Structures are given as C-alpha cells and as structure tokens.
Amino acid sequence: MTSKTLSKWSSSNMGMACTHAISGFGYGVALACGRNTEAGSMTALSFKERSPSRWEKHQKQISYYLLLVAAVCFLLLCCTTGFEHGQTLYEVNLSLLLGLTPLYLPFILYWGLRRTKVDMRRKQCHVRNLRGTSTLGLSTVIVSDLVGTMTKRRMRVSEIFVDMALLSVDNLGVSAQSPRFIELIQASVLCNDAVICPGNIGVPKMQKDMYGNILDIALLKFGLIILPNIDLLRQDHEKVANKHYTSEDKVQVTVHRTRDADGQLKLILLMKGHCDVVIRRCSTFAIRDEELPLDEQLQEIILSLADGLLEAGRHVRAFAYKELSDELEFRRFSQVNTGLEGGEYKYRDYLAVDTYSLRFLGMIATYNPPRSTIPKAMDRCRAAGIKLIVVTQRKPKMAKALALDVGILPAASDPFQAPTKRMPYVADVVDMSVYADEKPQHQRRHIEHLLLNHRDLVCAGTSTDQLHWIADACRRLGAVVSVIGGTLHDTPAMRSSHVGVARYGCAVMCEASADLILLDSSFATLVSVVGDSRLLFENLKKALAYCLATNTCNLLVYCSFFLLGIPLHIHIMDELILAILVNLVPALTLIYEPPEENLMQQMPKVYDDFLLNSRLFFVSHILVGTIEAAAVFMTYFVFMADKGFLPRTLLDLHIAWNDDMLDDITDSFGQEWSSEARQQLECQVSSICLMAITAMQCTNLVLTKTGRANLLAHGFRNWRLLLAVLYLILICVLLCIMDSTVCLRLEGTNELHFGHFLWTNWPFMVLLVLLESTRRYFLRLFPDSWLELVTMY
Template structure:
C-alpha cells in the first residue's frame, strides 16, 4: 500500500478486500482483520441502537398519561374509603377511572398508522415498519443518493466520438457513417455483459427485455438499431475470456475467438472503461482509413472532450481493440471450451493477456435523464423546510451536472431573481468528499458538521461508506430528524443510524431488511409525497384526541359534585363504556380520514412541538369545550330532576341516602315519598340523559373538530365516514329515548324520556359551543401568530 495513502480502501494496489473474494485462489498480505475490515466496520455500524421513532415517543407519552390517571383515581379511592355504603363509593370511583382512562388512545394511534400505511402503499411506498409512518413527517433532513432515485434507471446513448468527431444521436445518419463507426458499435456490443432475455421473439427491438446493468443495456439497445443481427455477431465472435468491470480497475476486458476473411482463426481483445484508464493503454488511434500514433497532444484533446461530456452529466465509456498475435496467448485461448477445461475455470487466464499497445476506437456517451417529477419534488422539499443532502460516488463534475438537471443546484445561466423564485441556494456548490479521505475520522467528522451547518442544501460527490454514515450521524447529533435513502449494502449503516431508513425496490437484501420504507418506483418524488401523508396523520391524530378528551371534564365535575356537594349524580359504568367506545372512539377514528385543511407541505417541521398531548390541546378540550359540555349535562340533569320534583337545593347531601335500599321515605321538594325502586328507576333515566347530552354535544364537537383553523363551510364535508359517525350519534340518542338504559333492563316501566324536550334543553349549549369555536377560528385566521393562536392552536 502506498505510504501517501492513509485509507487502505482507497489505495490503488489493493488486490483483495476481505470477504469480497469469495471463490478461486489468491495470494495476498492481510492488512486488517475483524472489525478493521470493510465488512467488519459496516457490521459494527449496523448493529448500533436505532434512533427512537416518533410513535414510540407518543406511546410513552400516552403511557405516562394513563399512569397519572390511575394514580389519581387510586388516591381518590383511598380518600373516600371511609364513607358509608362502600359499594356505591367503589362504583363511582370505578366509573371515574373508566371515564378518564384513555383506553381509546392506543386504538386511535394504531388505526391512524394503519390507514397512513395504506395510503403510502397506494403511492408506491411500501411500509415495513409501522412506526415510521408517523416519524417521516417530522423529517428535517433527507439524505438521498442521486443516480436512480432522482434520475431514470434507463440510460440512452446521447453522443458518439469517432474519427475525431463528436456525433449527436438525435440527428444521426447511420448510412453516411464510416466503417470506424460500425467497428465502435460492434465493440460496444461484444464487450458487453447485457443479454436479451428469452421469450422476446417478435417483440420490437426497443421493447425487448434485457438483463444486465443499465449502461450495458443502453449500449446493447443502441446496437440493436445499428447492426442487422446481434445474435449472429456474438455467435461469430465467441467470448473466451472476460474480466468484468469493477470500481478498482475501471475497465472491462474481453477476448473473442473469430475467423478472418480467409477463414483463419484469430483472437480479438476488446476493452471498455473510463477514458483516462483506457487511453493510457492505447498507442494508436484509427481515424478513417489511417492509423495514427496516439501522442500526448492527441490524448489531451480526447481527455478534455471526455471532461466536457462529464460536466454535461454524461457517462463516458472509451473502447479499444487489439488482435492477439502471440503464439502462447493464441494457444492458451484456443483450448478454451474444447472440453479440456472445467466450466468454472473458463475465464481464468485473462490476467495473462497483454492489455497495452491497444488501438483506440472512440467513446460512447450515455445519458441518464432525470425524472420529470423531481424538480417539483425538490421545490416542495425546500418549501416544507426540509434540508436536502445528496450523496453520490460519482465525480464532482458529473454530480454537479446531474444536480443542475434535477433542480438541486441553479444552472450557470440562471439569474439571481430566477434562483430566488426557485428557492435555490445561490452559493451552493458540489463538495468533493475525496479531498477529506486521507484525514483522520475525527477531522472528517468536523468538516462534515461544518458543511452541514454552512450549506442550505448539500451535494457530496465521491463519498465513501464511512463518510455517508458520518453525514447521517452528524445530522442526528445536531438535532435533526434524518431520513436516509439507500440501495446498496454500503448504505445500510447510514440507514440504521437514521430515524427513518428508506430503501429502493430491488436493492440489496440487507438494505431492504434494515429499511423502514421501500420505494417501489425508486423515485425521490414518491418519498416527498408521502411526507405530506405523514404530516396529515399527525394533525388528524391531534384532532381525534381533542375530540375524545372533551368528555373528561364532565366526568371530573360529576365526581366532585357527588362527593363535595353530595349530589346523587354519577354515570353508570355501562354508560361510561358506551361513552368511551361508541361516542368517543368510533367517531374519533373517522377524523383520521379527514382531508388536509391547508397545505401541510408549506409548513416547517414541528420538531419542537412534537407532542400529541400538549397544554393547548388540554386547554381547548377541557376548558373551552369540556366546560360547555359539562354545563349542558348538569342543566339537563337539574331540569329533569326538577320536573320530577327534586329542586337543586333538595339534592344537596343526598348522595349516600339516595342509594340506601333500606330508606323508602325520601321526600322531594313537594313532599312526595320515593321508594328505593323508584329512585333506582329515576337514576337509570338520569344516567341515560347524561349519556344522551354528552352524545349530542360530542356530535356538535365532532363537526367543529374537522378543522383547526379553516372555515368549516369552505373546508367542506368530503369525509363521508364522519357524516356516518354524526348519524350514529343521533341514532344513539334516539335509541336511548325509545329504550331503557342498559343498566335498567331488569326494571319495569318505560323510559319516559322525550327527545324534543331534551333538545330544547341542550340547544343553547350547542349554539354556544358553535359560536365560541367558530369565533376562535375566525380570529386565528384574521390575526395569524397572535396570542390566541399561541394559546389555543394545538
């Protein structure tokens, strides 16, 4: 290894890299073992603890809330243990526990995650980890690769350099081309690992299915248009040796056995690879009908042209040719495929071939066009306050060209006004990460942190595996919520260290196994679109919780009135269960399907307000809405009891005596005596009335909770599930008027509840609730960022 190179993986004379040598025989010196190897370091990074997801924080918050409710109810039970008739005391405490315990919160959270997962699946984003559907909307940084995610995975040939001329494929006349052009195309088809899949007989040429990497497929498809028969060409030029392309050598070498015009056997060596690597192995250059020496001046001209193509975002491959005339080489390769050699040793002798003194044929440039949806997705990403970090192993020139194509960087011709209109950072540049590769890890991390803090958007070229992981880790340590898009085994450590790991479909098995989301269409625009779904989930979850928690203040006040004032009022346990599941849970689930009331992708990520249960939500649900609902319940109760003969002053301090079965002479305000059975019947009716009042008020609250800021009429009623939930609550109230309460089925007598009289009692409170909530939303819209929004906008 060179003494000037500190990184063993970036050294040019590394022969074997740990477990990448999986077959064959080789001799080498072991430079690293265990965790110091490339695979060992990736394994060590992959087994680090994952960052906590957003839903885990929500579940922990809900657990704390449920634990606090249980502790408070236990303390109240302990304080009220000394009362007479302990069975009614325990029943009232149990009723309060059931009424305050948010048993519906886990169901709402799970249903919201499940519904969002289904919506993401419709947008070609498969969710492997249900928790990631909520965390994704909180992302402040997205680390993405450039090729494949923002560009199409279908390359096409764009330019051809042959005979010292650069030809454009768009206006190419094949019939007017020289034999050197045909020779170059034949070389691109032969020195090629792509094959046409079986079963494509009769399929048009450009629609045939092919197997191989996207660059080889592009060259093969272009050869299909130029050459008459590729199958015949490959049959006449039998491949007897093949050195596959790799990132270390940057060339592919093939040896073909064919026959000349006189029928004599000959061997042809073809080379394909990066221009600067191939041109160093060439000594001549064929121009039209003459062969010229490839001097340094000519090499500089060709290399400068290749650099220009790279700056334009082209993938350039150079081709070279040589006939093997050495007798030893001829004898070695002429014995291949004659039955004397085993199949697995078929291509073992390619290293012995002299790959120098070649004849330069020309260059073919391919273009990987960007997806049409990417520029708009990048703009949405910037508008949503999400920092975009693009990481690629490509060279800086090509990375810059591709970044300009997809709209990440401004084009050199863009004016300052155009840059501002596109929300592009005017000073953004491509960072060559290879310049930091020789520094120590702690110094590289410091440079990465400075780049993240100084650049609005960042494009990192020539990035190594360690640097990709350090980028994700640095963003997380700086307080960002990171989502990483990867597709190879080397991306797995960065995906594991992020909050949300996103894999592309068809990527490495380890990469997909470590991912939370899988992009089925491998498009960056798909991820940006599902960020909006995740944000909508968070907003709708808070609406559902605000709706459900509005009944808590009524349960608390009923409990206080029972013990402090002695009012014989409490909601039966069965009615509490109906309230929790039919009145609260089922309608709250329909709020999950509510469409967005405003453009969520124009808002900043709510990193510092990442709480489902916050003080503003408790204030609106308990103080503004809950007190009005409680007032409606108490008004209904006192009106009904007064109608039966019990004025409010008569009910004070009557809680224990009311439930004493031995007392049959309790008198009302008009001197009428009430037996224990009559009181029990009246108590069942009162419990039904309280449930009906809460159901009617919650029905009004459900419609109002559709929006948090927008006008209800302008927002519309597109959520038909919520309309069914409103109908359910109305039917429940009517049913309670027709039938006895579920706790009174064992008693004789009719319900004697009148729905019209009940509505007249609750209508003023319904109108008051509509007026207060509508007025609050109006002033929030009229005065944005005012104290009212800061205090009540949950």
C-alpha cells in the same frame, strides 16, 4: 502495499495472492482484522442501536398521562375510603377511572398508522415499520443519493466520438454508415454483459426486456437500432474470456473467437472502460482508412473531450481493439470450452493476455435523464423547511452536471458561490475526497461545519464512512434525519438515521434496515409521503381533542357527587359505551379528514412534537368540555325538577339515595320515593345524561374537522364523518326507545321524549358552535397572535 493515503481502501497500489491454503500450510499478510476491515466496520455500524423514533416519544407521553390518571384516581380512592355505602363509592371511583383512562387511544393510533400505510402504498411507498410512518413527517433533513433516486436509471446513448468527430445521436446522418462507426458499435455489443431476456420474440426492439447493468443495457439497445442482427454477431464472435468491469481497475476485457475473411480462426480482444484508463493502453488510433500513432497531443485532445462530456453529466466509455496473434494465446483460447460448459473455468486465462498496444476505437457517451417530478419535489422539500443533502461517489464535475439536470442547482448560477437573498436555496457542491486523508475526528468536524454553513449540500466523492458521519452529525445537531439508500454501503447511514428509506431491488441488508421502501425508487415519492405523515399527526390530534372533551364532564360529575352530595354518577357500563361507541368509533373517521391547509408549506414541528399538549387540553377540557358538562347538568336538573326534585333538594342526598333500606325519601313537593322508584328514576337519568353527552359530542365532531379553517370553506368531503354524525344521532334516538344498560332487569323505566331532550340541549349546541366558530375566525384574522399560542393545538 504502498500508499500515499492514510486509508488502506484508498490505495491504488496493492498486490493480493490466494487468500486461503487448500492443503498444507501457507503464509499471508493481514492488512486488517475484525472491525478494522471494511466489512467489519460496516457490520459494527449496521448493528448499532437505532435512533429513537417519534412513536417511542409519543408512547412516553401517553405512559405519563396514564400514570397521572392512575395516581389521581388512587388518591381519590384513598380519600373516600371509610365513607358510608362503600360499594357505591367504589363504583363511582371506578367509573371515574374508566372515564379518564384513554381506552380509545391505542386503537386510534394503530388505525391512523394503518390508514397512512395504505395511502403510502398507493403512492408506491411500502411501509415495513409502522413507526416510520409517524417519524417521517417530522424530518428536517433528507440524505439522498443522486443517481437512481433522482434519475430514471434508464440510460440512453447521447453522443458518439469516432473518426475524430463528436456525433450526436439525434443527427447521425451518413456518419452512421462508416466502417469505423459500425466497428465501434459492434465492439460495444460484444464487450457487453447485458443479454436479452427469453420470451421477447415479436416484441419491438426498444421494448425488449434485458438483463444487466443500465449502461450495458443502453449500449445493447442502441446496437439493436444500428446493427441488423445482434444474435448472429454474438454467435460469430464467440466469447472465450471475460474480465468483468470493477471499480478498482475500471475496465472490462473480453476475448472473442471468430473467423476472418478467409475462414481462418482468429482471436480479438476488446476493452471497455474509463477513457483515461483505456487510452493509456492504446498505441494507435484508427481514423477512417488509416491507422495513426496515438501520441500525447492526440491523447490530450481526446481526454479533454471526455472531461467536457463528464462536465455535461455524461457517462463516457472508451473502446479499444486488438488481434491476438501470439501462438501460445491462440492455442490456449482455442481449447477453453472443451468439455467445460459453464463453471468457473470457462474464462480462466484472461489475466495472461497482454492488454497493451491496443487500437483506440472511440467513445460512447450515455445520458441518465432526470425524473420529471424531481424539480417540483425539490421546491416542495424546501418550502417544507427540509434540508436536502445529496451524496454521490461521482466526481465533483459530474455531480455538478447531474445536480443541474435534476434541479438541485439553478442553471443560471454558480454552485460554488454562497447563497444570496435573491437565490436563497442555492445548493453547494463539496468534494468530500479532499477530506479523505484526514483523521476521522477531523472529517467529522469538517462535516459539521458544512452542515451548519450551507442550506443544501451536494457531496461528491463521498465514501461509506463519510456518508455515515453525515447522518450521525445531523442527528447529533438535533435534526430528524431520513436517509435514502440502496446498497450495502448505505446500511450504516440508514441505521444511524431516524427513518431508513430503501430503493426497490436494493441489497438484502439494506432492505432489512429500512423502514420504508420506494417501489419506484423516486425521491419525489418520498417527498409526497412526507405530507401524508404530517397529515396523520394533525388528524391524530383532532381525534384526541374530540375524545378528551368528555373528561371534564366525568370530573365535574364526580366532584358534584362527593362535594355537593348530588346523587348523580355515570355508571360503569355507560362509561364503556361512552368510551367505545361515542368516542372511539366517531374519532376513527377524523383520521380520514383531508388537510385544511398546505402542510408542505409549514416548518417541521420539531419543538412542538406532542400529541398531548397544553393547548389541546385547554381546548378539549376548558372550552369544549365545560360546555358539554353544562349541558349534562342542565339536562339532569331540568329532568329531576320535572320529576319533583328541585336542585336544592338534591344537595347532600347521595348517601340516602343509594340506601336500599330507605323508602320514604321525599322530593320538593312532599312526595315519597321508594327504593324501586328511585332505581327507575336513576335509569332514566343515566339514559338522558348519556344522550346529552352524545348530542354534544355529535356537535363537537363536526367542529373538530378543522383547527383553523372555516367549516363551509373546508367542505364535507369526508363521507365517513357524515356517517358518524348520523350514527351518533341514531344512538340518541335508541336511548329514547331502549332502556339503559344498567336497568335491563326493570320494566317500564324509559319514559323519555326526544323533543323534550332536544329542547333542553339546543342552546348549548348553539353556544358551542358560536364559540368555536368565533375562535377559528380570530385565528384566521390574527395569525401568530396570543390566541393561537394558547388554543391552536
């Protein structure tokens, strides 16, 4: 092997023989072994540990919160150990532990992820990993390929070069009937691996299903329009040898057996490939009825025309023709199919064919049109503060043309100029092949400089290693990276990213490494589901703010029991009802809340990525929780005063209240209360306190719909939340009718009246509405003020 480059994979001069000995022994030269091979390096990179996801970060936050709650409750339990009536004290501590423990949190998170997965599926994005639905919304960099994700992957023939004339497919006219034109189209159909799938009888020509690569399919469909019968043409020109197109030699060669005008058998060789490769193997060029020598001047003209088509974003394929007149070749290919139907020996002798001294037929240019949704998706991506890096193996000129087509580069600007204030989102085209000869550490340094110095990037001529280094550099610089891939070579970069996104129909290894799969292979679909992921994060915080509001009431009830001695505590069964029926079930409806503002016009909240933050605790525990606790205490004191216990009488009464041996406890008016009567009164207190919390949570549920927007302007499109409001009202009504869960063994304990309860609680409901509405009004009036820094969670 001789090479001018440092990479063995970039060498153009390499000779390989048989790679294994069938019997006996053999000699060989090992170019690389193990991880030094391309397959070895890709395997090592593909099995690296994935980057931590957003879900894991949230799990740590929740774990810290649970440890803090457990530590506080254990400390309080230790402090209260040794008091009289230990059973009651243990029950109060256990009730506090259940009240502060977020039993609802795993269900809310799972339900939110599942709901977002369903929404993404409706938008043609299949979720393989639920954690990816949360991490995607935090993406600050998207690394995408150019061809396939931003184009339709459905080529069509656009221009044809024949008879030294460049013809547009839209204006063929009489030129389509010329013999040279027909000969070129026949060559494009015969030297073609695409086939029409069975079961297309009676289907219109342009709607027939075909199997093959997109370029061969485009040539075959165009041949269906021009030629009268493709099946008959292929039958008359039986293919006896085929060398498939590869990226190394960039040509496809086929040999066909047919008959001339006299009925004699003859063999023809057809070649299709890159123009510069094909034209070096040609010696003549057919123009109309004469065959001219293909001199250097004519070659330069054709190559310059091909370069112009490449700069316009066209895929150009040149075609050449030759008749095989050698007697040895004729005898060899005439016996190719004798007794060997199919199998590896059908096309066994194509390497022995002389593929030089061909006749140049012409060129066919195909166009891969961009998806119509890509320009709008680009604008949304840039408005959302997401850096876009587009990678492709195409040459810089063609990458530039494709980037212009899909809208990455503005049509009226030079992509090689630096961004200006007038056009701040101009991307830059970078030829990554100029760094291919440098050492890996130098290439990484260049990549980091490019990422820091450019807003968006279009990387042309990108190798597998460079794609992985781009994703790794973005991650090391602190970005949250999402990588779109579809081939085995994209797998290392997808493994290095936070979110791996695969196109539909990709390689098996690529699909196994992906978190999301784009069923329509469109970049616009990924940008669309980024908004769904961001909405999930916002709604999760709303649900948590709603649920955590009851913690203040639990804490104050606990403090009043131990510090003031008031005989008030929330029973364990009531805590479970509060956590599951009052908090969990209505909170799930907040997951379906539509966005109150355009989330795709906000910067990614990388430095504020906390489900449980100080602002959320302040709003839920201080602003809302204090009012809810005041409503509960007011309801309790009013109800107890109505039964004869004024507030001063309740102080330091908690020990005696729970003593079953005492039957002579007197209220404020001298009336004695027995142990059974106190139990009945305690059941009524338990019910009315639970009603008060439920009523305040019903008000809080409606207010939590928005974080900044006006409720009336935001609307009530979430019908699930309206059902949850009716559900909470129904719970309050049932608590007036039914006995408390802790008093089912008693009779006649419930003497509550809904009107009396509502008269006690409505001032606090109004106060909560006024306070939260005023806070939202000032948030809208003074954005980025201290109020937003303190209360906007």
